[in-house]
Amino acid sequence: MKHTRRLRTAVVFAVMIGLSLPLSASAEVVVEKSTTYFQIGGRTAADIDAELARKGPFTQASGSRHPGATQIRFGGDLTYTRRGNRCAIDDVRVTVETKLILPRWKNRKQASREMALLWDALSADIKRHEERHAEIARQHAKQLEQRLLKLRPERDCEILQDRVATVTDEVTLAHDEAQMRFDMIESRNFQDRMLRILRYRRESQENQ
Secondary structure: OEEEEEOOOEEEEEOOOOOOOOOOOEEEEEEEEEEEEEEEOOOOHHHHHHHHHHHOOEEOOOOEEOOOEEEEEEEEEEEEEEEOOEEEEEEEEEEEEEEEEEEEEOOHHHOOHHHHHHHHHHHHHHHHHHHHHHHHHHHHHHHHHHHHHOOOOEOOHHHHHHHHHHHHHHHHHHHHHHHHHHHHHHHHHHHHHHHHHHHHHHHHHHOO
């Protein structure tokens, strides 16, 4: 006899003992990714900074707006089955949806060489940052799938459901902490990173 339990869904906003497995257990991580853009104006670096502060996506976690954001949603289904007198996991399907929200500068084509260089460096860094948030989410979705598959059968499905809930909570917490650590490191290194990017792009243009 089989029955299905829907995994707890968590929404995260971010600027998300080797055991022998039953041979019949199966798993799948389904990844859905999308990107949307918000348009900003301005002619100077100060204008762009003000536009990003005014129009950038608002996140509940920080209570403020950001140059970019990644919306992350975990979900999925888990199927239990009876094996003799024990309850086991038969199938795991973990889903992770990531939606990148990035800026698009409408004055890029009319910009001076220096402003275009600055914007290209900034927008590339914002995109790289949000792509990394999405990758962290995908890594933890895979980790959740693997940990759920390693759960041993129990005498009672309710006991196994409790263990599934505990593992889901642990991986969700680890995911949130990984996202926060990444943001802390990125914020500390932002200035040095931008200077390196600008120097590299300037040298690349001069060598063309």
